[in-house]
Amino acid sequence: MIAGSHFPNTLMIRKLETIFTFADEEKQALLNLPIQVITLKADQDIVRVGDRPSQCCLILEGFSCVYKLTSEGKRQIMALYVPGDIPDLQSLHLKAMDISIAPISPCTVGFIQHDDVRHLCERYPRIAAAFWRETLVDGSIFREWLLNVGRREAYTRMAHLLCELLIRLKAVGLVEGGIFDLPITQAELADAIGTSSVHMNRVLQALRADGLVQTKGKQVIVPDWEKLKEAGDFDPFYLHLEEAGVV
DSSP: OOOSTTHHHHHHHHHHTTTOOOOHHHHHHHHTSOOEEEEEOTTOOSBOTTOOOSEEEEEEESOEEEEEEOTTOOEEEEEEEOTTOOTTGGGGTOSSOSSEEEESSSEEEEEEEHHHHHHHHHHOHHHHHHHHHHHHHHHHHHHHHHHHHHHSOHHHHHHHHHHHHHHHHHHTTOOBTTEEEOOOOHHHHHHHHTOOHHHHHHHHHHHHHTTSOEEETTEEEOSOHHHHHHHTTOOGGGGOOSSOSOO
């Protein structure tokens, strides 16, 4: 997927343009933003609770997650991040992290120094507004996840999560014909929707049996988008995308 020296920047711009419109000068400034690209293994923490990072991370390939642990070590995945996302923009203004972020598949990320982002935002206030909007959308997704885990049955929760991922991946060009990669284990999906691994297996079997999804290795195939939306009680409004809901 990664090609060309400006790929990290163009992916970042493509994602931000799903929620914001830039002038040519602003796009060029984003293209010139220095980004250091590295590859991480699955479950290799990017940041941990209590860290004081001096950089933000941009997801370029693979999936990452935000998670927290109970005192007993039980994990709750609180958000999933896909290529184009910047999961720790809040670290620009919060001195210490209150969440941990880790790849859940082998992941390529781009690190952007806080000082570079601050200078960019000082020079281009509308870029600062775009980053602010990105964090607000992040908060909207957190609220929807709270509703999903707290008030929906596991079957509906999982259908809703699949709908969300399909829409978000489509926004950055990573869905073709209702097919997308989902490099996540059943245990990780269980941690994301707040159920056990055993029940997660039953939920996926039920979704397949009802013809809502098909799986082939790490690929997910959605044969009927409208049926999956109905099963997941899904309305893409909370994603605040310029063009959402059309697959």
